[in-house]
Amino acid sequence: EAGVTQSPTHLIKTRGQQATLRCSPISGHTSVYWYQQALGLGLQFLLWYDEGEERNRGNFPPRFSGRQFPNYSSELNVNALELEDSALYLCASSLASFGTDTQYFGPGTRLTVL
Amino acid sequence: AQTVTQSQPEMSVQEAETVTLSCTYDTSESDYYLFWYKQPPSRQMILVIRQEAYKQQNATENRFSVNFQKAAKSFSLKISDSQLGDAAMYFCAYRSDKTGANNLFFGTGTRLTVIP
Numbered sequence: 160e161a162g163v164t165q166s167p168t169h170l171i172k173t174r175g176q177q178a179t180l181r182c183s184p185i186s187g188h189t190s191v192y193w194y195q196q197a198l199g200l201g202l203q204f205l206l207w208y209d210e211g212e213e214r215n216r217g218n219f220p221p222r223f224s225g226r227q228f229p230n231y232s233s234e235l236n237v238n239a240l241e242l243e244d245s246a247l248y249l250c251a252s253s254l255a256s257f258g259t260d261t262q263y264f265g266p267g268t269r270l271t272v273l
Numbered sequence: 274a275q276t277v278t279q280s281q282p283e284m285s286v287q288e289a290e291t292v293t294l295s296c297t298y299d300t301s302e303s304d305y306y307l308f309w310y311k312q313p314p315s316r317q318m319i320l321v322i323r324q325e326a327y328k329q330q331n332a333t334e335n336r337f338s339v340n341f342q343k344a345a346k347s348f349s350l351k352i353s354d355s356q357l358g359d360a361a362m363y364f365c366a367y368r369s370d371k372t373g374a375n376n377l378f379f380g381t382g383t384r385l386t387v388i389p
Contacts, residue, residue, distance in 0.1 A: 261320060267317075
């Protein structure tokens with residue numbers, strides 16, 4: 160069974176541009192989570208999507224947004240990129256939105272903002 | 274908000290020996306879940322073990338076991354018979370049982386080196 164996949168592996172953008180990151184969950188999983196892993200800041204929760212709806216978001220500005228498609232894959236969009244947005248962006252999926260369910264992570268997208 | 278603390282930025286262990294990684298957390302909730310994830314240089318976060326707070330029995334997965342002390346809000350990971358492949362960053366994580374609060378809160382990680 161395929162795990163969580165993310166694309167692209169690496170992404171280089173310049174300040175002010177927009178970045179789009181993609182995530183495909185494990186087959187059968189309906190919940191998708193996005194986390195940012197920045198140097199010195201650790202792993203921080205960004206967004207949670209379930210059944211096509213945004214269910215929760217972390218303490219990030221509105222230029223971080225996303226969506227979940229009918230096939231449960233997801234996109235993370237970062238507008239007006241800033242240097243401090245450089246980080247590893249991890250996507251995770253879970254079978255359902257129950258508290259009992261475990262999140263499984265993808266390999267991440269390394270975003271570099273120049 | 275919940276906080277997770279890993280007080281050991283780095284640890285090392287001889288191959289085949291045992292090592293314990295520490296984790297403490299702060300919460301006012303009674304029902305929650307705790308996890309240990311491993312992140313090798315390949316960057317993929319891999320679930321090592323999970324513990325439900327309502328379970329008194331400590332979780333075990335092969336060479337990995339936890340010591341869950343709910344009253345002390347402590348959740349340490351023991352790795353027995355350490356192998357070279359265990360070298361990685363280890364993150365402790367907390368997840369609430371409240372509806373709508375599914376996100377994980379992570380500690381800052383412990384980098385484990387395995388010495389041949």
